Amino acid sequence: MSFCQLLRHHWNQLYWLLPFHWTISATWRGGICCLGTKQQLQNTNIFIKCMIERSHLSLMENRKQNARELWNVTFYDDVPAYLSFHEPVLQSLIIFICTAGLVEAGFFIWSLGFCLKKVNMVTTYFLNLAVAEFGLFAFLLVLAALSIAECAPKLKMPVVYLLFFAYTAAVYFLTVISVERCLGVLFPIWNRTKRPTRTSSILSFLVWSTAGFLSGITMCFHYVWSYHHSVTMIRIICSGNVLILTPLVVVSSLISFIDNFSRKPLPKMLRTNQSLRLIFFIFFAMPLSFFYFMDWLGYTFPAMFMWISFLLTCINSTMNPLIHYVLGGQWKRWKSGRT
Structure with missing residues (x-):
């Protein structure tokens, strides 16, 4: 040659x-x-x-x-054979938890919205958070039921966008509650005397408006342009949750925790409440945002990991009323102000 x-x-x-x-x-x-x-x-x-x-x-x-x-479509991806068996199990658990969560969220909406003599800053945020979590449970229940039944594929995407609307609003309210607690600890006099009375209502309106605006843009991208643009928008929203909201919640929670310990010893229940709030936000509320953040970076995971994130989100929304309201010392105030 x-x-x-x-x-x-x-x-x-x-x-x-x-x-x-x-x-x-x-x-x-x-x-x-x-x-x-x-x-x-x-x-x-x-x-x-x-x-x-x-x-x-x-x-x-x-x-x-x-x-x-x-641009992989994560909602309809086929999982490997060794993972496909576990996905219906996760969806069944989500349906069970969402059913219990709907009852719990409905009870708190009724209690905070109709059984209180006076509405303050705390009850305003918790009422809006309960409404957001009620929507989260409802839409996630419908999505899991449609996925198990394998029917109405065209109905899945509107449910997904409504689910992300409720999820975004719930995460934003958790962030606002954490920052408000931090400001109340750092500036107690201003928080009691000079804080505007309508601040909670204005911030709640801004949270709902922002979540609705982002979800509306996502739906417009899907129905006007293409599905790829809507998926990109979801990834951007979840990346903002990971890069902006998570550090904000961590810093405000640590500041509140350190300041309370420096001033006076805290009761054991209150210390448990502050620790659980931070743990559940990072490890249960944020995995869904982290899933799409990593997907935006190019690390595409099987669809089963998305359902695991949904399951963790359900657990977080189920535990939020107990952590923020019962362990936070608001239960006795609710009973004293009840009609």
Whole structure:
């Protein structure tokens, strides 16, 4: 086998090992001019052009394949065989927890909205949080039921967008509650005397408006442009939750915890309440946002991990009233202010 035939035979391996193919092609042409005839040079040039075009087409095809994987539809992904059995089990658990959560959230909505003589800052936030979690339970229950029954696929996406609307509102209210507690600890005099009375109502309106605006944009992207744009919007929202809200909650919770310990010893129940609030927010409320944040970075997980995130979100929403209201010392105040 001649030198030219050997290079032709191993061209594919040499081409990918040498990324600057235009330089190598010029060097190869110079070598062929010295070693071979004019006909061999023409054949070699034609061969080089064909291989370069083929390599460019292969590279573009790889890029398109990577783009398809990046825009992967996580709601309808097929999980591997060894994981497919566990997905209906997770969906059944979600249905059970959501059913109990609907009863709990409905009870707190009735208690805070209709059985209190006076509504204050705390009850305003908790009432709005209970409404957001009621919607979260309802939409997630419908989504899990549709996934188990494998029916009405066109109905899934509107339910998903409404679910993310309720989830975003609930996460925002948890953040506002944590920041308000921090401000109340750092500035107790201002919080009791100079704080505007309608601040809680205004902030609640802003939270609902922001969550509705983001969810509305996501739905518009889906129905006006394409599904890929709506998935990108969901990833951006969840990335904002991870990069902005999580540090904000962690810092405000730590400041409140340290300040309370420096001033006076706290009761054991209150210390447990502050610790549980932070733990449940990070490890139960944020995994869903972290799932789409990592998906935005290109680390696509099986759909089962999304259902695990939904399950953790259900557990967090079920425990929130107990942690923030019962263990937080608001239960006795609720009983004293009850009609």
